[in-house]
Amino acid sequence: MPSLGADMEAGRLVEWRVKPGDRVQAGDIIAVVETQKGAIDVEIFQSGVVESFLVEPGREVPVGTPLARILGEGEAATAVPAAPAPTPAATVPPPARSRVSPVARRRAVELGVDLAALSGSGEEGAITLADVERAAAPAASQDRAGAMRRAIAAAMSRAKREIPHYYLSATFSVEPALAWLEAENARRPLPERILPAVLLLKATALALRAAPELNGTYAGDGFRHSDDIHLGVAVFLRSGGLVAPALRNADRSDLSALMHELRDLVARARSGGLRASELSAPTMTVTSLGEQGVEVVLPVIIPPQVAIVGFGSIVERPWVEAGAVVARRVVTASLAADHRASDGHCGALFLQAIGRLLQEPEKL
Amino acid sequence: MNENEIRTRVLAELTAVAPDVVAAEVEPGTRFRDQFDFDSMDFLNFAIGLHQAFAIEIPEADYPQLQTLDGAVAYVKRQRVVP
Numbered sequence: 001m002p003s004l005g006a007d008m009e010a011g012r013l014v015e016w017r018v019k020p021g022d023r024v025q026a027g028d029i030i031a032v033v034e035t036q037k038g039a040i041d042v043e044i045f046q047s048g049v050v051e052s053f054l055v056e057p058g059r060e061v062p063v064g065t066p067l068a069r070i071l072g073e074g075e076a077a078t079a080v081p082a083a084p085a086p087t088p089a090a091t092v093p094p095p096a097r098s099r100v101s102p103v104a105r106r107r108a109v110e111l112g113v114d115l116a117a118l119s120g121s122g123e124e125g126a127i128t129l130a131d132v133e134r135a136a137a138p139a140a141s142q143d144r145a146g147a148m149r150r151a152i153a154a155a156m157s158r159a160k161r162e163i164p165h166y167y168l169s170a171t172f173s174v175e176p177a178l179a180w181l182e183a184e185n186a187r188r189p190l191p192e193r194i195l196p197a198v199l200l201l202k203a204t205a206l207a208l209r210a211a212p213e214l215n216g217t218y219a220g221d222g223f224r225h226s227d228d229i230h231l232g233v234a235v236f237l238r239s240g241g242l243v244a245p246a247l248r249n250a251d252r253s254d255l256s257a258l259m260h261e262l263r264d265l266v267a268r269a270r271s272g273g274l275r276a277s278e279l280s281a282p283t284m285t286v287t288s289l290g291e292q293g294v295e296v297v298l299p300v301i302i303p304p305q306v307a308i309v310g311f312g313s314i315v316e317r318p319w320v321e322a323g324a325v326v327a328r329r330v331v332t333a334s335l336a337a338d339h340r341a342s343d344g345h346c347g348a349l350f351l352q353a354i355g356r357l358l359q360e361p362e363k364l
Numbered sequence: 365m366n367e368n369e370i371r372t373r374v375l376a377e378l379t380a381v382a383p384d385v386v387a388a389e390v391e392p393g394t395r396f397r398d399q400f401d402f403d404s405m406d407f408l409n410f411a412i413g414l415h416q417a418f419a420i421e422i423p424e425a426d427y428p429q430l431q432t433l434d435g436a437v438a439y440v441k442r443q444r445v446v447p
Binding site: 262 | 382383384397401403404405408409411412415421422423424
């Protein structure tokens with residue numbers, strides 16, 4: 001059972017996406033688990049053959065519990081699984097699969113609807129999204145929202161209890177960046193246009209290269225720097241709460257790729273198709289409340305990370321350039337950072353670097 | 365395609381982007397973002413939906429015209445290529 005955050009203790013296995021004997025490649029999705037953050041796809045990190053399942057669907061198990069046994073290339077089958085599991089280590093046959101559309105299956109997990117108890121109204125008795133939503137008791141979605149609230153409460157309480165935050169803010173002109181983006185978007189077909197948020201994300205990721213003390217995690221043995229920059233993006237959910245999955249290696253993606261990944265990530269965050277690795281990967285997070293008219297965001301660090309940047313609205317303000325007052329679109333970036341891992345000097349240089357990068361958007 | 369058909373299709377694109385929106389409850393003259401949580405990603409997806417559903421080009425400068433249901437319907441009516 002993968003951990004999707006410092007405060008996740010257990011998860012419930014919803015279904016297997018493979019069966020014993022199947023060949024799997026690293027990165028394949030092999031199971032769906034239900035957590036406080038919704039239904040999450042679990043990937044496998046090694047290639048091989050599924051030998052047996054160690055946990056059956058419907059069971060809740062602690063984080064770290066082996067879910068299945070995979071035989072690597074050339075590895076012989078063992079009679080007894082060696083991994084300690086709190087559940088009987090017997091091979092469980094895959095559950096009988098009823099005809100359920102993938103979107104209905106996902107929604108069923110989100111709403112806590114038991115698919116086995118439903119009769120479908122679709123073709124050949126297939127269970128449709130509408131069937132699931134009809135069957136969902138209002139209480140079930142309240143439970144889901146309640147679980148999400150508790151998860152956020154646990155993480156944020158821990159952050160405020162344990163992390164000595166310091167806060168810095170800086171306001172930059174984004175006029176050159178937006179002018180460049182408008183010209184760029186005018187050349188692009190609609191589905192390939194880039195949102196201003198992507199420029200802010202890319203500038204943040206690049207600035208992190210020169211601020212290693214802000215990129216990583218803090219555990220019992222101190223700060224651990226990450227060589228990779230996986231930028232968490234806070235996505236609000238319509239059902240309440242938020243998740244912050246990662247844009248992997250955001251500093252190395254070009255703007256088009258980053259936009260594509262962001263669009264995909266937001267869609268999956270809201271429809272319940274995130275992968276476990278995306279939720280556990282962030283090495284630093286960005287949150288933006290600008291669209292709600294907020295000019296300054298002072299965010300709370302998501303443990304075990306050590307920093308988070310909040311962007312406010314892009315607003316037009318009087319701005320002094322070369323001794324003259326001009327109208328410019330500006331944005332305020334605020335950094336909350338863990339004083340155990342870095343000092344204000346480092347944070348200030350980091351914010352300065354974001355501002356500088358935004359003045360040369362063609363280099364992003 | 366008459367105006368009612370366009371309106372129905374525009375609403376379908378809107379609810380595809382924001383599944384929590386009830387089509388019958390959308391206030392036609394009020395900006396989407398003032399009625400429900402509708403961020404710039406939602407707006408882009410809505411614009412892409414209209415672009416694909418009606419085969420129309422939508423320059424970024426025209427986005428402000430699509431911020432309400434009435435505005436989007438009127439825009440599509442003007443821009444749509446008659447088959």
